[in-house]
Amino acid sequence: MAVEKDLKAILGKLKYSDDAKVAQQITEQMRQVQARMAGIKHKLVVMSGKGGVGKSMTTVNLALAFARQGAKVGLLDVDLNGPCVPRMLGMHGQSLTMSPEGAIPPVGPLGVKVASMDFFLKDASPVRWKGPMDVSPAWLGLMEMNVIREFLADVVWGELDYLLVDLPPGAAADKPPVIAGFIPDLAGAIVVTTPSEVASDVVQKSVTYARDIGIKVMGMVENMSEYRCPSCGEVNELFEGNTEAMCEMLDLPLLGRIPFDRTLARTFDKGQPLLDDTYPTIQRYQDIAGRIKTLLDYKKVLAEQL
Amino acid sequence: MKFVCLNCETYMNFEKVEKPGEDTLGVFFGCPSCNAKFSMVTNPGETQMVSSLGVKLGGRTVEAEPFEMTRGTLKDEATAATSQMAAQLNEKIQGGQPAVAAATAATAAKPGEKSGGGCPFSAMVADMGLTSGGKPGDAGATTTEFAWSADAKEKLDRLPSFVKPMVQSSVEAFARKQGYKTITLQVMDDSKSESSNGMAWTPEAEQRLENIPDFIRPMARKEVERVAKERGMASITAQVMDEAKDKFMKFM
8 A cells, every 4th residue: 555645745845946937938928018118108098997988989089189299109909809999090900910020000090000909800700719618717817818918018019109008998806907007117097987977986996996006097087078969059968977076086187078079979980080180079189188298297397387 | 737756755847738639738747756757638628727828838949929829819710791790780870871971961060950860869868857067966965063055065965976975074074173163165165175184385385386287286286295294394385395396307
């Protein structure tokens, strides 16, 4: 009969080494993310706890606003399951160009470089991963995080003034704040909400969670503030809420308010975005971009104006 | 993951990985002492877990290609059918109207003109009674030892229900500290400008803070108070403002 061995005693005598080199490779992956993003001056994420508040519309328009100011801009759409940035910018059907140096992003309106899961998908096809779907809860989250890590590590952005990252919806112990935590030297997060109390309630949770994990929340954009009827011209509020009070409570600046604008929305839906900088709603995005720029340079502003 | 040869009391060495079938990996180990070999075989779930890490067991022999894992794990399915469906749906929903034409038509619509289709939200807006800014409600109200003036109460009632108790408690804490019995609009405003650090600001310092754009003023206030705290000062004076300005000059 075999002698019973004391595993604890055996392990106490042995020196562990990672033969499979998993830890080493994960460290290398993170190093590659840092190296790849080194040429980007300001990295910003656009997030919201709530879905359907217009995160992508805000991200895309802020990217275009920065580009109009002469900045070099990249836009990373990491909403893997609902990527819509390429379609909004009329870039659906384009793809990343694979090269030995990495994946080269296509260039959209006003010179904005774009990377998105949409570039890997065909038309209306949803994201489907290989693997046993019956046990997907065990691996799907890990898989998606690593796909996002590849987006951060493998896209050749080159020198950029701003990289805007459109995060998927989610509030607390969920992906968005964790994704933001992946990004080295993140300048901060822009939070999008609607004046609806339901949205505000969820959004404030995402702000709290983001702060808990050390993400600087720069300010809030109120989307769908009001609706101007294209038929009668009457302006009405769409929701009953008070984003200003929420910002005050969370000690956050309200960066601006964007009306629900059917004209503008339709051009993005069709992939032929309205780019006219004299258009009133676009001017509001320009103002918000200006405020973000001031926030990024706030120490300079204090030195000059205090 | 490591394996121990219990006979030799040593770790076994990782040797190689093979793929004996779909959704399974065979990971081979050998004992450096007795040369015993064995292979661990993973089930589909375990295989996918390892693949999801985006690493190669045993280390990389060649550089990773861009989007290696994403491209390697996306299902490659024919999507012609879904493509056609999308086009049909798009045609039905958008009526095949070119975006530019639609945009132009919508832009051209002036107040009072009918451009067809009408206002998609008018019914909803009417249902909600939202022709002016928000209606007062009692949701979220809590009992109070203070008398609230009518206009202050109205301002409080306009806040979202989840914010109201917090604002009320903050204003009342300020009123309690100041010895007020009645909360007016002025008390509400004063409670907002009270520093959370309990620092007093001289009028001159407050005036200089007004030079900062309003949306970064709260941030500036905190930064100045931090400078004062670092220097052991209990109030914000023009001198503290100068020192803060000097500090920020270094970032120019």
